[in-house]
Amino acid sequence: MTEQHPLGLSIQNLTKRFKSDTALDDVSLDVPAGGTLVIFGPSGAGKTVLLRCVAGAIDPDAGQVLVGGEDVTDAPPEQRGVGMAFQNFALFPHMTARDNIASPLTAARQSKDAIRAGVESVAKLLKIDHVLSHAPRALSNGQKQRTALARALAGKPKLLLLDDPLRNVDAKLRFEMRLELPRLLADQGATVVYVTQDYKEAMALGDRIAVLNAGRIVQLGTPAEIYQEPATTDIARLFGDPTINLLDVTPERDGGGAIVRLSDQRLPLGPGFEQTIDHPCAIGLRPEALSFTEEADGVPVTVEAETPFNEKIVTLVTTLRGREILVSRPTGTPGPREGAARIVARPGAAVLFDRETGARIPPAPSDKAQTEAA
Secondary structure (H helix, E strand, O other), rough: OOOOOOOEEEEEEEEEEEOOEEEEEEEEEEOOOOEEEEOOOOOOHHHHHHHHHHHHOOOOEEEEEOOOOEEEOOOHHOOOOOOEEEOOOOOOOOHHHHHHHHHHHHHHHHHHHHHHHHHHHHHHHHHOOOOOOOOOOHHHHHHHHHHHHHHHHHOOOOEEEEEEOOOOOOHHHHHHHHHHHHHHHHHHHOOEEEEOOHHHHHHOOOOOOEEEOEEEEEEEEEEHHHHHHHHHHHHHHHOOOOOOEEEEOOOOEEEOEEEEEEEEEEHHHHHHHOOHHHHOEEEEHHHHHHEEEOOOOOOEEEEEEEEEOOOEEEEEEEOOOOOEEEEEEOOOOOOOOOOOEEEOOOOOOEEEEOOOOOEEEOOOOHHHHHHOOO
């Protein structure tokens, strides 16, 4: 029997309106104690409003917030055991970095020795122990970000809310923090809700990702599930660089299964897609799931342009009917730079969507799978 983890955070049917605008629409989420949930979505999706409702800075119009199993919906912020770091740092300008980090410990009336030990411990962990005597105006953006994060961590909160804290820092630090934060958060043992508009951060930091759009959760899953099985074409476009290839197709019957045609070449969809035959669809193919081939069963294309990046080369090709497709391969991998070529898709890599609604069409379970499940 699998051990059940206690819930660190439970958001139940949370709704928040501002006049005629619904910022959150019946949002429900559970985060196990010690887990990290990333809230991902475009600007205006309701991400920060959700965090502020959990923190107690905003009162919801309906729903409940439970922290560690305790209903804190009506509790003031200071009684929720929540730490929070914002993208704009929000440091006290009249305090040194040391005093900023110490503020939650001072508010908890800890001893001077405990405060000093707590500040120095977290500052050393975040590599800002050498700037503790500096005022915020003397800190770099990266140091301000780490100071704000250190302040949120210093009180060892049961729940840590991080509102896009890496958005305003330079690319090098952002990359470093993507590597460091998971270890840091695991060492703290806090339940974490992390907001970001950066899909790479979402993929790197989250045990699970909740995609929020227009105040609603439109998909919830592991990073692999969100990337490989996006619920809609909109979500598919949000994850990946270069973006996913989406091509209008109408599956056909071929023997006992379903196929689509690209440049008049058959592309089998695999078992379970027979229900899509003659139905207008869009096929999604990740650029890295495509590769060049010399085999005759490859899809004929014309190479139009090649763009090298540090770690990959992205090639733009067109089908016989002029449809554009991006193909990505690791730098150093051979590939054509111009003229006629053929491409092939990795088996099982294609994702099928309803052309009208944009919703993903999952393969139907086989009769064998249904029998085994029964």
